Amino acid sequence: IPRLFCSAPPPPKAVQHPEPELTMRALAEMGFSETQAEVVYEVAKKKRCKHQVPILTSLFVLGFNPDSMLKVLEKCPDLYVVKESQLQQRIANLRKLGLLEGSLQRVISHYPQILSLPIKKVNAVSRLLREKCQFTVQQVTDILRDSPHILQEDHTSLEYVFQYAYFRMGCQQAEMVKAKLFRLSVEELQCRHGFLERRGLYQTPDKKGQxxxxxxxxxxxxxxSEETFLTKIALSTQEEFDVFRKLLARELEEERGREHTRTAS
Amino acid sequence: TKWAGTRPKVASSDLALHHFDMTYSLQLGDLWPSVRVGMLSEKKYGALVNSFSCDSDVISALQTQGCRDFISTALTEHLSTDPELHNPTAAPITSHIQCFTFPRGDISRFRPARSDSNGLLNYYLLDAASVLPVLALDVQPGHSVLDLCAGPGGKTLALLQTHDLRFLWANDLSGSRTARLRRTLQSYLPTELLMEGKVHVTSVDGRQWRDKDESTFDRVLVDVPCTTDRHSLMEEENNIFKRSRTRERQMLPLLQMELLLAGIQAVRPGGDVVYSTCSLSQLQNECVVQRAVTVAQQEMGIRVEVQNLSSFTRLFSHTFHFAPQPAVGELVLPHLCANFGPIYLCKLRRMS
Ligand SMILES: C[S@@+](CC[C@H](N)C(=O)[O-])C[C@H]1O[C@@H](n2cnc3c(N)ncnc32)[C@H](O)[C@@H]1O
Known part of the structure; x- marks a missing residue:
């Protein structure tokens, strides 16, 4: 496995230094074009990474090609400075969480930040999903694959989204996974559900689930899409939905205000 | 807990919603979901300007906030651009009433009314659509007017903006409502005006006018008690869908018809009556009017004619959503973008 050094700027072509030359060759071996390699150097220099860029190696091993590696690094330049041992542990941890070949690559290219997160943080979210929200192990894997950004979200709001869907809307975990529930913000969820409910198109099931x-x-x-939501499901207009969104936001804000005064007094 | 929903188990408002789902989905068909979400969301107000107040800034202050008087806007802008409105049967509107509303889709709220140097409030906040029955009544200078069910007084105030009416009799069965009406009048009208004896407030059963033999009023407003649909969906207090009030609710159409007949009895031949409710219910709206017209003819020997208000509603269709053609009268439908109503109104002319 080639090691990449980036302490030195790319050398002028005429001058031959052993170390940088190796690096250039390493990049070339991974398939980087000269211009691409220069981009990598440039950023690495800005990031002041002293020794090497293990992320390139890790991605290379995972089968990423130079184009997608560059995209990953563009989306999350923080990855330039993550240590090799950390990367390996994090990748191993994601595998343990069920993100196997294919899924793992897809998650990383979609949401590279996942490799910048400490294992503890990732596992805390996975635990929350399993223990507090009672998703199965497989469901947790699916959620992480579909909505990895939740790893960086506040736990209270994650739990709130779940509780809203479970208690307020009467949904089961399997449906939530299928609907990629966690891709929506709480506000959007409340807005779509509230709109349907007040239009008489959605009811919370009773105790017997009816x-x-x-x-x-x-x-x-x-x-x-919002358009599909409006034309196929809510059977309404954009104008109405826009007004509803404003009204609901104000309603909820005022409700929070009231709750706040109640708990404060 | 926060998940049990915001209302108690079998809240009256839930009973109301269930009842409306059953009846209005049939009555309004595809329009019902839109009306429903409107009624379950915050309603819009209008600011009825008090022309007796000497707050000279009120108009410009309202305009700066982005509101417009929907009546003069309709008269100046839409009347001139809509050729159909020039036909002679169009309901005449000679009104001094100014009612400001925020534009379509704008959810801003009005500030509370302020008092002027004489202690009179500068405007009264109400459902802007509830000004329509007053406009349809078309009060002229020198008219004597009966407001049969007047409390708490929003429409009475609107009626009084026609300064040169001769006499206004405001009545409401409920003592507490008439007390509120008196307080409202005191906060909005100069004392001299109230002393002149121009305004008369009583608290009797409006049905009594049916037995009186004097048909003297030029105009009668019959704004009857009804299921107050919006209120019934949103408030538990004084909710007519409470189980203990089922019988009272079922008797409403009868009461409404009797009040309308009393209004018909009280108006002079050639005079006009406007019947209004704040319900969507056909049973309380068209059915009551149609039945009253028949009974007036058969039992009282009075011929009344339903007046066509279609050009009137057309004039205001930029501000309100009207239901497509009820059998008689006009109906303002709540709608998120223009969340006024429901208000039903029907104008009747006494012919004999
Ligand atoms: C819809 S409210 C009137 C609202 C009022 N016109 C306004 O604009 O503020 C109906 C009123 O009818 C009154 N009422 C009920 N039964 C009545 C009766 N038999 N005679 C007169 N008024 C009655 C109620 O007390 C209630 O105040």
Missing amino acids: TLIVNPKLKDFLPV
Whole structure:
């Protein structure tokens, strides 16, 4: 496995220094073009990384090609400075969480930040999903694959999204995973659900799980564009939905204000 | 807990919603979801300007906030651009009433009214659509007017903006409501005006006018008690869908018809009556009017004619959503972008 050094700037072509030459060759071996290699050097220099760039090695081993490696680093330049041992532990941990070949690569290219997060942080979220929200191990894997950004979200709001879907909307975990629930913000979830509910198109199931109307499936109205949501499910107009969004935001804000005064007094 | 929903178990508002889902989905069809979400969300107000107040800044202050008087806007802008409105049967509007509203889709709220140097409040906040029955009544200088169910007084105040009416009798069965009405009048009208005996407030059963033999009023407003749909969906207090009030609720259409008949009895031949509710219910709206017209003819020997208000509603269609053609009268439908109403109104002319 080639090691990459980036302490020195790219040398002028005529001058032959042993070390940088090796680096250039290493980059070339990974398939980087000269211009691409220069980009890598440039950023590495800015990031003041003293010795090497283990992320390139790690990505290379995972089968990334130079184009996608560059994209990853562009999205998350922090990765330039992550230590090799840390990277290896983090990748191993993601595998342990069920993100196997294919999924692992997809998550990393989609959300490179995942490699910049400490294992503790990642595992805390996975534990929250399993223990507090009672998702199965497989479901947790699916959630992490579909919505890795939740790893950086505040736990209280994650739990709130789950509780809203579970208690307020009466949904089961499997539906939530299918609908990629965690891709939505709490506000968006409340807005779409609240709109349907007040239009009479969604009901919270009673204790026996029954409703008077047939609720639309979560996966049909959450992971879809607003246009599809309005034309296919809510059967309404953009104008109405925009006003509703404003009204609901104000309602919730005022409710929080009231709760705040209640707990404060 | 926060997940049990915001309302108690079988809240009256839930009963109301269930009842509305059953009846209005049939009555309004595809329009119902839009009306429903409107009624379950914050309503819009209008600021009825008090022309007796000497707060000279009020208009410009309202305009700076982005509101417009929907009545003069309709008269100056839409009347001139809409050729259909020039036909002679168009309901005449000669009004001094100014009612400011925020534009379509704007959810801003009004500040509370302020008092002027004489202690009179500068505007009264109400559902802007509730000004429509007053406008439709078309009060002229010198008219005597009866407001049969007047408390708490929003429409009474609107009626009084026509300064040169001769006499206004405001009545409400409920003592507490008339007390509120009196307080409202005191906060909005100069004492001299109240002393002149121009305004008369009573607290009797409006149905009594049916037995009186004097048909003297030029105009009568019959703004009846009803299921107050919006209120019933949002508030537990004084909710007519409370189980213990089922019978009272079922008797409403009868009461409403009797009040309308009393209004018809009180108006002079050639005079106008406006019947209004704040409900979507056909049973309380069209059915009551149609039944009253028949009963007036058959039992009282009075012929009344329903007046066509379609050009009137057309004039205000930039501000309100009107239901497509009820059998008689006009109905303002709540809608998120123009969240006024529901207000039903029907104008009747006494012919004999
Ligand atoms: C819809 S509210 C009137 C609102 C009022 N016009 C306004 O704009 O502020 C109906 C009123 O009818 C009154 N009422 C009920 N039964 C009545 C009766 N038999 N005679 C007169 N008023 C009655 C109620 O007390 C209530 O105040």
